[in-house]
Amino acid sequence: MFLRSSRALGLTAALVLTVPVLAAVPGATAAPEDQPRAAETPAISLWAPDHVTAYGYRNRAWTDLGLRVVAEDGPFELWSNRPSYDQEIQTVWKAPGGDVTLPLGAMDTFSGLDGFLSLEVDPTGRGKTLTFTRKACLNGYSERVEPSAPARSPYPTGCWYNAYSVGSVQGVQEGWATPVLTTERPLRIPAGEYTVTARIAPLYADLFGLTEEQATRTLSLTVTDDSPEPPHEHRSPAYRPAAHAPTGPQGARADGPMPDLRSLPAWGINVAENGNFLRFSATVWNAGNSPVVVDGFRTADEEMTAYQYFFDADGNQTGYEEVGSMEWDAKPSHSHWHFEDFARYSLLNADMVEAVRSRKEAFCLANTDSVDLTVADAEWKPENTDLLTSCGDYSSLSIREVLAAGWGDTYTQYRAGQSFDLRGLPNGTYYIAVLANPENRLVESDKTNNLELREIRLKGKEGARKVVVPQVGIIEEEGYGGTG
Template sequence: MTAHRSSRSSPRLLTMGVAAVLALGLLGEGAATDVASASTVPTTTPAARELAAAQPGLRFAPASKTVEAYAYDGYVYLDSGVWLAAYGEGYEFWAKRAKPSDPVTLTKTVIRGEKRTTKKAPAKIVDGFNGFKRGLTVQVVDAKGNVLTKKTRSLCLGGEERQRVEPTGNTEPIYPMWCGGNWFTNATVSGIEQGWASRLDTYFEVKTTRTNLRMTVSISDPVANFLGLPADARSVSQRVKVVDECGFVDCGEMGAALLGQPDEGFSSLAEGEPTAQEERRQAHTSGGHAGSGDTTRPTHRTNLFTLRNEHQEHGGDHPALGQPGSKPSTKAPAMDTLPDLVSVPAWEIGTERNGRTDRLTFNAHEWNAGPAPLVVEGYRRGAGEVMDAYQFFYRDGKEVGSARTGTMKYHAAPEHDHWHFLDFAKYELVKPDGSLVTTSGKQSWCLAPTDPVDLSVPGATWRPDAIGLDSTCGDRSALWLREVLPAGWGDTYSQYQTQAFKLNGVPNGTYQIKITVNPRGALHERTESNNVSYRTVVLGGSAGKRTVKVPPYQGVDTENIRW
């Protein structure tokens, strides 16, 4: 698993990191203490729940009338703590397109008991897979009403956090807690279940030393009209209490701890942990194999058996607790227990210079079109740093078989320091006639779902974090590990430095980046017809100044898309 590419933190980024740690460590759950709702009845009272039963729909659910912000180095960092809750009925949103060159369409389905009502969103309020275009605005004013900042962003109803607001709601949230996609994404789903609330993305900063502030969070009229929010309930205003954290914390020491030690030229936190902002960014952007399963720490898992109903048959690749294992066999597994591995053409292609070496960098992605998950487990072979890999097969959440499928090895490089599966993919630079020019240094993988590709395929998992089949890359002492690629999801790796193509001695001209998934046929899958992809590149320049041009792929300029 490659490290997430970034540059060394600037003092400005350090400031954000310090503020995040201060907020998490000092403000805690009591950060927001007392937020004025646009509705006449506070949403947390029994009366509000009675009103919700009589008037179902979406409405703001602020946690308090006052939000506590924190000041550091001339900036104030705010997060309103405002939620959007679904009372009496649920809301499901599908973003889809037939192919990458098509515009994304967005539909809303209101679910009230057994009744489902679907409506298509006007194209002008759709921001691709990111949610509703310019749907959310946050404004901060001082005591005299002067506007200090006003920011508008897309409204994602996937949210960054979920909380239950009605006892009749599902025991766990169903929908993914994010919005977004990549150039190859075809279908994603988001929503707010009946009886649940989604926290709105209202975290931001404002440069000011003033302490008497008020912030207002609002949903634009075009988006609110589509969502069905009443005209008098489309904004929430809160008083902001600003706290200077450095008055009782040594921010200098905190900043030094945040920067940590450089790792191959990139900054890292003291214990390798991302800041809250980095986690937020990773959750809303794609690429770089960011933050998905690259850990041995326990994470919250839920049993999706409790979430199923006749309308949502998803999440079927989680195991029932305590079920017996299967005996490895050479018998061909049933087709309905197999994944379908697909190679996606390379993107984010560029050049870099390392010492005296020119390299061609790129992103590589392979995904699982289902209907079953790809599950690979490693079992340590004695005391050596080698594991025997087995592929496991699932049907309706139950393990039904396994087969030997390859090898895993421990990768001790500083940016890895975990176990890799050796038989997943192969990256080659070839001439137009197919003859090999060079091979990527990337020869092993720790699989994990980083990007949604098509959550409408049969067997697709909506919440990989909750399936109970976690991807774990393991540490040096591991005896066993499991790597998973759920149906509907793919894994992105950024190829740079020694993992990129070496260009020394490669003449200028036209070439293709060839990406092959399951190159040895070691993994069982439904078909190998879609295992290879090609991306044309045109190399130019001179030694130390190599250039690359990337023609559009099927009408899509993947290099200039802004997500």
């Protein structure tokens, strides 16, 4: 018998809004007199080159136009939280003079500031001017633009998020610049010559202390048709595993920082084409103040012994504990090493009794989704952010799998075993149960918050089943592609 988990998020780093909230982005009013304002000099500046050449393909141009936001006179930092799934995201600018609250609606999702930039693209000598509006993720691949600027930037790279994420951080280090646009969403323009005028939206320009002239840049753009396909994104390398299996006494973990595994509601739910299998995606994340670090050391052809490592507040290793095993998964959608007993997926009936258990029972830990980067000691720039760099191959003698604080590991529905067999089940109300650390093998600070349920309703005849999935709060899943 399962117990229903609480619907409240219980954020560990809930944002306390100390200033009045402005009106929503459309038609936002001026800030009240007691609202902290930007400094006399702009908090950020907009930079653009004089000319950019972009490679086009089928009347689309993949380019970031060279546009950069530069942090002036201090780091530029935005913290965002969703207090519950029934509420909009709240964003605060950590301004030098005190927290400044952005309007509700400034961020629909954690993917960036909505409507941050407008582009007027004027074909040289022909056609009409085209207008584009773009959101901005201020966590691009940053670069230092002043020799006296800090040597490193602490901020995340990219606005990673899940439909059920609850907190994020965006930032530009002082004296650093970050792209305003990405190349993932092309401009729908053919090859040719253009004049582009880029403007930070007046709402944001006023809030961050920019005049209209400071918030506007003009450049020339040449689009060629020489590239056969759009560019590919860079992927970061994995954490390195330990050189050998640990020795000495186990333990030394009681008083140090600890991970805290939690589950998000199942999402992307539908019935397979054959009408017999319920497919879904699931995310387990780490809300603790320490990463989950599990090393595997090969002991047989397709088996490794797994150890969890513990660290102090300075990141020094303090101990370890054997926590089970890893197995080689040869299925086509996996072909890597899995840690057993990381999560369990069950379909519960209306009485909270397990009706079906998913065959998915082993996992490769990786930081696929940013869930809440405002938790204490969240890691803003984890290294292993894709499965190809953290799960090893058949020849691996040892591997390290890491789930950083604030990050989630998502398994999407196309993975082998990620489904429930509906044959023989009556229609009615069910719950998809995502349970982290089901056998309590992993050491964590709280094991009472590992379960999350998602209500569904089965309909139709066997072989042609349909599923109704009630919405969770105001969350809209459509259009979310995820990263796992």
